[in-house]
Amino acid sequence: xxxxxxxxxxxxxxxxxxxxxxxxxxxxxxxxxxxxxxxxxxxxxxxxxxxxxxxxxxxxxxxxxxxxxxxxxxxxxxxxxxxxxxxxxxxxxxxxxxxxxxxxxxxxxxxxxxxxxxxxxxxxxxxxxxxxxxxxxxxxxxxxxxxxxxxxxxxxxxxxxxxxxxxxxxxxxxxxxxxxxxxxxxxxxxxxxxxxxxxxxxxxxxxxxxxxxxxxxxxxxxxxxxxxxxxxxxxxxxxxxxxxxxxxxxxxxxxxxxxxxxxxxxxxxxxxxxxxxxxxxxxxxxxxxxxxxxxxxxxxxxxxxxxxxxxxxxxxxxxxxxxxxxxxxxxxxxxxxxxxxxxxxxxxxxxxxxxxxxxxxxxxxxxxxxxxxxxxxxxxxxxxxxxxxxxxxxxxxxxxxxxxxxxxxxxxxxxxxxxxxxxxxxxxxxxxxxxxxxxxxxxxxxxxxxxxxxxxxxxxxxxxxxxxxxxxxxxxxxxxxxxxxxxxxxxxxxxxxxxxxxxxxxxxxxxxxxxxxxxxxxxxxxxxxxxxxxxxxxxxxxxxxxxxxxxxxxxxxxxxxxxxxxxxxxxxxxxxxxxxxxxxxxxxxxxxxxxxxxxxxxxxxxxxxxxxxxxxxxxxxxxxxxxxxxxxxxxxxxxxxxxxxxxxxxxxxxxxxxxxxxxxxxxxxxxxxxxxxxxxxxxxxxxxxxxxxxxxxxxxxxxxxxxxxxxxxxxxxxxxxxxxxxxxxxxxxxxxxxxxxxxxxxxxxxxxxxxxx
Numbered sequence: 001x002x003x004x005x006x007x008x009x010x011x012x013x014x015x016x017x018x019x020x021x022x023x024x025x026x027x028x029x030x031x032x033x034x035x036x037x038x039x040x041x042x043x044x045x046x047x048x049x050x051x052x053x054x055x056x057x058x059x060x061x062x063x064x065x066x067x068x069x070x071x072x073x074x075x076x077x078x079x080x081x082x083x084x085x086x087x088x089x090x091x092x093x094x095x096x097x098x099x100x101x102x103x104x105x106x107x108x109x110x111x112x113x114x115x116x117x118x119x120x121x122x123x124x125x126x127x128x129x130x131x132x133x134x135x136x137x138x139x140x141x142x143x144x145x146x147x148x149x150x151x152x153x154x155x156x157x158x159x160x161x162x163x164x165x166x167x168x169x170x171x172x173x174x175x176x177x178x179x180x181x182x183x184x185x186x187x188x189x190x191x192x193x194x195x196x197x198x199x200x201x202x203x204x205x206x207x208x209x210x211x212x213x214x215x216x217x218x219x220x221x222x223x224x225x226x227x228x229x230x231x232x233x234x235x236x237x238x239x240x241x242x243x244x245x246x247x248x249x250x251x252x253x254x255x256x257x258x259x260x261x262x263x264x265x266x267x268x269x270x271x272x273x274x275x276x277x278x279x280x281x282x283x284x285x286x287x288x289x290x291x292x293x294x295x296x297x298x299x300x301x302x303x304x305x306x307x308x309x310x311x312x313x314x315x316x317x318x319x320x321x322x323x324x325x326x327x328x329x330x331x332x333x334x335x336x337x338x339x340x341x342x343x344x345x346x347x348x349x350x351x352x353x354x355x356x357x358x359x360x361x362x363x364x365x366x367x368x369x370x371x372x373x374x375x376x377x378x379x380x381x382x383x384x385x386x387x388x389x390x391x392x393x394x395x396x397x398x399x400x401x402x403x404x405x406x407x408x409x410x411x412x413x414x415x416x417x418x419x420x421x422x423x424x425x426x427x428x429x430x431x432x433x434x435x436x437x438x439x440x441x442x443x444x445x446x447x448x449x450x451x452x453x454x455x456x457x458x459x460x461x462x463x464x465x466x467x468x469x470x471x472x473x474x475x476x477x478x479x480x481x482x483x484x485x486x487x488x489x490x491x492x493x494x495x496x497x498x499x500x501x502x503x504x505x506x507x508x509x510x511x512x513x514x515x516x517x518x519x520x521x522x523x524x525x526x527x528x529x530x531x532x533x534x535x536x537x538x539x540x541x542x543x544x545x546x547x548x549x550x551x552x553x554x555x556x557x558x559x560x561x562x563x564x565x566x567x568x569x570x571x572x573x574x575x576x577x578x579x580x581x582x583x584x585x586x587x588x589x590x591x592x593x594x595x596x597x598x599x600x601x602x603x604x605x606x607x608x609x610x611x612x613x614x615x616x617x618x619x620x621x622x623x624x625x626x627x628x629x630x631x632x633x634x635x636x637x638x639x640x641x642x643x644x645x646x647x648x649x650x651x652x653x654x655x656x657x658x659x660x661x662x663x664x665x666x667x668x669x670x671x672x673x674x675x676x677x678x679x680x681x682x683x684x685x686x687x688x689x690x691x692x693x694x695x696x697x698x699x700x701x702x703x704x705x706x707x708x709x710x711x712x713x714x715x716x717x718x719x720x721x722x723x724x725x726x727x728x729x730x731x732x733x734x735x736x737x738x739x740x741x742x743x744x745x746x747x748x749x750x751x752x753x754x755x756x757x
Contacts, residue, residue: 030186033087034102034176036068037339038684045070047334050162051083062172064103064143066339067688069174072113072165082111082166085173089159091119091152095180100130100161101147102176109138111167115146115176119156127153133164143174152180187232194238194347198245198393205245208253209350209389210382211296212237212244215257215305217358218291220320221619223308225265229319234336236264237354238347254298261304271311275617283612283697284368286620287361315617321363328613328625329679329695330363339688343398348686352405353392356691357385359683360412362619365612365697366707370412384411399425401687403485409691410487413708415651415676417487420690426501427482432527434503434510436461437537440495441719445475445502447514448724451533459525462516464725469513470503478502489675489708492648496674500538503527517725541586541649543732547571554579555739556640557732560657561587568596572638580641580739582732583661585654586670592653594660599634601642601664606631608663609656611678612697628701631664642666643735646673646711647718652680656698658711667738668713670731675710 033047041060044052048070055078059071072083100117116131130148137146163173178185201209216237219226226233240260247253277285290296291305322331335355341348360367361381371377388408395401402425409417424431435455439448447465450456467475479498488494503510505527512523542559543549548571549557556575560583563571575581598608607628615621644666646658651674659677662668678696685691698706717734 030089030178030184033334034178035066036063036070036174037066037688038335038337039068039070040682041068045085048085048087048162050085051080053079053083055079055083055165056085059172062105064105064172064174066174069105069172070163072163072171072173074111074165074168074170076168078168082164084162084164086160086162089161089178089185091156091159093180093185095152097181098150098152098159099147099179099182100149100176101145101179102163103143103145103174104137104141104163105143105172105174106137106139106141107170108140109165109167109169109171111138111165111169113137113171113173114164115148115162115173116164117148117150117159117161117178119150119153120158120160121153121155122157124158127156131164137171138167138169187235190235190238190347193342193345194241194351196238196241196245196345196347196350198346201390201393204247204249206386206389208244208247208250209393210386211250211253212240212257213350213354213357213385213389214290214361215261215297215301216240216354217361218288218305219261219265219308220358221318221362222312223265224268224313224316227316227318227320229334231264233320234351234355236260237351239264241347241350250296251298254301258298258301258304261301268308268311271313273314274310275312275314277615277618277621278623281623281626282621283624284622286618287367288620312617318616321616321619323613323616324679324695327679327696328611330359330614330681332359332363332681332683335684336686337684337688337690338686341687343401343687344396346393346395349392349395349401349404350389352401352686352689353385353388353408356405356408356683356685357381357388359691360693363614363681363695364412364693365614365622365678366412366414366694369705369708370414372413384408398423398687402689405685405689405691406485406487409693410484412487412693413489414487414693415489415493415674416678416680416692416694418692419685420692421688427485428478428501428504430505430507430527432505432507432529433501433533434461434512434525435459435528435533436503438467438499438502439719440499441721441724444721445499446721446724448719449537451535451537452528455526455528455532460523461512461514461525463727464516464721466515466721467502467512468515468520469511471505471511475502490672490710492672492710493651493674493676496648500535504530539588539649541647541731542584542645543729548574550578551582551736555736556581557584558582559584559587560589560593560654562590563593563597565591565593565596568593568600569636571597572600572636575638575640576636578640580643581638582643582645582735582739583666584645584732585650585658586645586647586731587649588651588654589657594653594657595631598631598657598660598664600636601638601661601666602631602633603637603639603665604633606663607701608660610699610701610703612699622697631660641739643738644668645731645735646670646713647731648672648674650674650711651676652678655706655711659698659700659706662711662714667715668711669715669717669735669738670713671716671718672712673710675706675708677706 038046039058063069114133118129119127128150132146165171243256244253371380391404405419435452436447437449445467486494509524547562556578607630609629611625612622647670655677677698678694681695683691717731723730
């Protein structure tokens, strides 16, 4: 006996403790949402509401088509009687018949897997409902398409569509589709490609495209008809691009853009009330002076854009961007990735540039420090746009487009910046590498260890070897060639990343020239598959062994690469009788211990960080969070000396942790850190790629910056080539000296075994 549809209707629409509010979407982005191609494996499906309790996630291994599907997985212990996905869509389309369909696959299902949809009027009254639950799809089945229909009620204003899984087992849903009279809902004009091919650009065309990119992005984040999601804004770009490309001068292009705005968006009604910019907590304002630049835009287009800005309303919901609950970093929801895009496609490639450039322009909190000398480069990001347009527009392959994305991401000088899903695009290109760990020591690339216990020694390379040439090319020349592709906040992080990658290449024998002491040598070690190596060693410079160790009888050592927040008090209790505690953050913490451990180090309440957030009502503006972030003393308190070890591997959460511990009284020893703090934001891009950047501005309480600067040590100690050859950890040795100094004579050379790697 199946559950009556009225019960399903009720449970699907009532939020449970584990459910999030049904998402309200416009029709244009349905294909990506319903195909789950905008999702992240292991995360709750993007763009959906429903049971966000861990029973529904994106699956990157099983899909009916494309890369992803939604996986429903329930056990007898799962909360509630069912798990559901639900999307709410305004009915802004006409027709006679609605059809809701999708593919379902099951494995050991006891219960049911189903799709459902219902129509509602403005008062929320149900006007029709249909479901496949009565089919009782269960057991183990391969992908099967299911479909249900309803007459389109003329009184209906809202449509709820979704999928439902009750019982136990695993089910997958994919390629869900909504049709009206047999046709997909939404704007599909450019689903098969933009139709725009560019093989070369004149200076006039480049300048006109710069103007279009800025206008398109401004409208995306400021015009109410766009911010509400009423338009397929990507496709509207393709509608105006041909006229802009054909324009013989700036005024002609400006007129084409103005006509496009009038035809597609109309005028903006006067606001009442109007939005304002709160300057009391303002860190950085929006860079919108160009709106009044008549020499750039002409008077008509300039007036139109200024009117849109002046008539914005307070805190409107934005279809394209929101701020994450808690942290406040930007979330770029409802952006389509067009994962099945056929490249090259000049229109979509320019869309990738325009989208990424504007997201940085309006929501990157470190926009003001991207240039190496921002004071003398106020137009830096505008210049990047102009320089990037030819490469994006004329890229003739997927690889060329991917490399343009890499070059753009590197321009923001952020160690968090990266492009995911690249296929062999990041130089040096290759799926194999030498089985050795390389770090830059004293400014040159040095072998510091092995990535394989067998292949490493067999390579003939030894710790302390200085690499001078790879396959006949001087390392200095290779670094110059590769540097533009490395997105890093400072040179320390850039050399860290180049060192980790530099021996990549084709599998098999290579040619390496090294300096071993004063002796130059030529070797032919084999590059081996990356999959056979322990690449995690590139992310740690700490001491082997247990999380907590005793160095001698009176010094404790705690490394955060394997730390557990729940054990914070236990670590402090283990160190209670020591004169000093060394906390090693030359790694990425395995758990978040900023407060669980930091509070135990603090002897009084203390602030350690001040953050900035973007402003969805005034995109491009950033405000100080209040209050600053601080520590509160807790027991058991550690009363001894605390020394924290950092280097270029110390990044993001590791830097935030070091800031907190320094505020609690710790001494920082080592070298400058990676200079990229704050939660990371993800930017979906055409082609199925994702661009990442730092989503929060992180400062000290006195408003001194950390981005690009990093955590500057109190005592600077860097490894030496001689120390590497001798197997010494010179940074750890200095930490021991600092703890011993009050009562012991400083040794002239490290002699204790715990000072070695």
